[in-house]
Amino acid sequence: MNEHGFTTSSGRFRWNEFLDAHCALHSEPFADARLTAVCLDKELIRSALVGWLSGRRSLHPVIYCLATWSLSQVSWTSPNHVKSKVQSRNRLESSAVVSAITRSPTLTSAAALLGVTATTLATRAGELGLPVARRPSVLKVECKEAIEKAFDSNLSPLAIASRLGVSVSTVYRVVRVSGQFDRRRTLIARARAKNNLDEWASLVSENTRASIQELRRQKPALFARLYRQSRGFTKCMATFSKPRPNNCRRSRVCQREFDRAIKNAQMMNGFSRSPRLSARRITQLAGISAYSLRTCSGSSRSIVTAVVEREREFVERRICEACVEMRVANLPCKRWAALRHSGMRLFRHRLLN
CATH class of the missing domain: 1.10.10 (Arc Repressor Mutant, subunit A)
Structure with a gap:
């Protein structure tokens, strides 16, 4: 099947093409009508071959002989892969081209003598290095x-x-x-490039302590234009972006201050009906970056693990607060009523079952 083109590049069999070619090959009836019926039954032959190729059942000798006979006689080629050969026009002889150009005053009349278009004649004359008399310009x-x-x-x-x-x-x-069009386009491109560099230099002078990434976030379109002008712009960016001085570098937070900031965040979140103390809320309250919170180790990691509230702990805390409020107001304190009084959705109660 593969040798005769009845399989695709992905290994799929072209059953329809094979069966059509098989039936066309055996269009004449056999001496035995039963053999003719078996030979022209596409569904029978396909199911028998599929079962045999998949290993689910054996193949009848008659069907095996018919399939082998067909494969030895037919083949299939995709029409998408057939290379069509278009017979090109005979190349114009150099003597005929020279004679037509010499006898005719214009290129159009010379092309008419040869029976080709003026463009074809001009191309062939250019290959031969012959001067072509085109229509004179009407413009003064x-x-x-x-x-x-x-x-x-x-x-x-x-x-x-x-x-x-x-x-x-x-x-x-x-x-x-x-040549004026190309010169103007070059001048416009140079002027735009200079304006982009001047705009970047003014941006750097206004933000002396900003890094390159911060400046890029401020003016992403300007950075993209500069990068398109020169791919090496990021290497020569030091001429416009001054490095951060040593006395302005961001100081690293020591472990003791880090732990104190986490505990202060826990205290700031200790009021009634406060939101869940997640890792993101700790970064908002304590002013710590998410990277520092993820990469902390030692005692800081244990403090973060103890302080961060899980979903179940948060629901329990809110229910306890609601129960206290309901007892003060002399209301019946049931769990579902406390959950509703806390202002949370009722499906959170599933966490506590």
Whole structure:
């Protein structure tokens, strides 16, 4: 099956293609009508071959002979992989090209003599190095000079075309031939690059103590433009971004201050109906970074483990607070009523079952 193209690149069998080719090969009936019925029954042959290939059952000798006979006679190729060969036109002879160009005053008339388009003839003449007489330009020299002068005065092509009464494509063609279009584009790119560098330098002067990452977060579009201008911008960024001085570096928190900050956060969260004292809340109350809280070790780790409230502990605390409030108000103190009085959703009660 694989040799005759009836399997895909992923190993899947092309059963429909194989069975169609098999039935087309055995279109004529056999002497025995029963053999003809078996040979043309696609479902029977497919189920028998699938069961045999998967190892679930054995294959009947008649079906094996029919499948082997078909595979020896047919094959299949995907139409997507058939390379179509298009017969190209015969190459124009150099003598015919020279004769047509010599006899005709214009390129169009020479192409008409050879029976090809003017573009084909111009390409072949360029390969042979022959001069081609194109249609003379209708635009006058004075109009070209006026277009070039107006373009140098930073007028847009649309304004130039409306002022001189020509098309916009004519203006673009004239300035591209003269090289003014490329020069203006280069000048605009240089001016934009200089403006980007000046804007970054002013940003650095306003934020002298900010790091490169902080400046990038402030002006992400500016950083992206500078990076597109020069991939090595991050290496030469020291010319604009001054390193942080030693006396301004962020001091590391010692372990004793770290432990004290965690305990203060626990005390600040000790009021009635306070939210759960999670690791994120500790970082908000104590002013500690999440990285420091994750990487702490020793006694600080044990303090964090003891202080952080689990979900079950938080629900128990809120229910106890609600029970105290309900007893003070002489209300019946049942667990579901305390949970509702605490202001939490009732499904949290499942944690306590």
